[in-house]
Amino acid sequence: MQRNVNGDHAPGYDTMTEVHRDDFIIHHAHSRILAISMAVSNCYEASKPHVLLNLDQPSLFWDNCHFCVDTDYVELDTPLDMHPHWKWLSNHPHKNSVFLKDGTPKQQYLCHIADEHICYLLGQALRLQSSSAAKSMIQTILSQIDAQSLTGKALLAKAEAASKRNATQHRVMTARYIHDPYIAKETKERAHGICQLCGAPAPFKDTNGQPYLECHHVIWLSRGGKDTLENTTALCPNCHRRMHVLDDPKDIKILQRT
Numbered sequence: 485m486q487r488n489v490n491g492d493h494a495p496g497y498d499t500m501t502e503v504h505r506d507d508f509i510i511h512h513a514h515s516r517i518l519a520i521s522m523a524v525s526n527c528y529e530a531s532k533p534h535v536l537l538n539l540d541q542p543s544l545f546w547d548n549c550h551f552c553v554d555t556d557y558v559e560l561d562t563p564l565d566m567h568p569h570w571k572w573l574s575n576h577p578h579k580n581s582v583f584l585k586d587g588t589p590k591q592q593y594l595c596h597i598a599d600e601h602i603c604y605l606l607g608q609a610l611r612l613q614s615s616s617a618a619k620s621m622i623q624t625i626l627s628q629i630d631a632q633s634l635t636g637k638a639l640l641a642k643a644e645a646a647s648k649r650n651a652t653q654h655r656v657m658t659a660r661y662i663h664d665p666y667i668a669k670e671t672k673e674r675a676h677g678i679c680q681l682c683g684a685p686a687p688f689k690d691t692n693g694q695p696y697l698e699c700h701h702v703i704w705l706s707r708g709g710k711d712t713l714e715n716t717t718a719l720c721p722n723c724h725r726r727m728h729v730l731d732d733p734k735d736i737k738i739l740q741r742t
């Protein structure tokens with residue numbers, strides 16, 4: 485449990501420890517959404533960096549908080565003012581979300597946000613953006629949330645549409661290759677919890693109760709492979725590491741047969 489300078493428990497710092505790789509973080513200040521980032525690491529404990537130790541100004545935030553998350557960070561070119569949306573937010577209350585009953589955000593370091601809230605606000609923010617980095621980050625989050633809610637035929641239809649689109653185009657965001665969320669989820673669903681390389685069941689279930697497998701591009705995107713249903717496979721974490729470490733042509737052949 486983290487405490488602030490007055491020795492009080494600072495709500496929100498603990499939430500930091502729940503941040504995992506590929507989670508999205510929405511940055512706001514004075515009721516304006518300013519930036520969005522994607523975690524590229526899990527939360528880890530870190531001590532204050534030397535650059536900050538050497539500054540004359542005490543770095544208030546770092547004194548209170550010893551957790552760190554690495555992120556890909558995209559600033560919105562036009563921040564979203566949330567004031568006009570307080571009424572909508574207060575009419576759509578969610579227990580485990582950042583907004584209070586009156587629609588104003590909690591004054592916490594980091595809080596959860598409900599899917600309905602984030603979809604609404606990002607939909608508003610998307611219309612204001614002109615930079616492709618901001619638009620693509622917002623669209624990725626929206627389709628990620630949408631993909632989570634879909635199964636069966638609805639999911640397959642979206643995955644096939646994305647697969648067709650991606651057969652002729654490369655999706656790259658801030659130097660990081662991104663899986664289309666519909667394709668990733670469909671790839672895992674059609675594996676029925678079985679690793680497509682070693683044939684073993686997924687080693688554990690994720691927080692949604694789904695067998696944990698990872699989506700892998702048989703021909704890596706960095707080598708010109710496409711983000712399509714034909715080029716993706718579902719692997720257990722062990723085999724996924726193996727594919728990236730050994731890069732064994734025999735393994736690749738097995739995956740291409742499946």
Ligand SMILES: [Zn+2]
Nearest residue numbers: 679682720723
């Ligand atoms: Zn495996």
Ligand SMILES: [Zn+2]
Nearest residue numbers: 699700701724
């Ligand atoms: Zn991979």
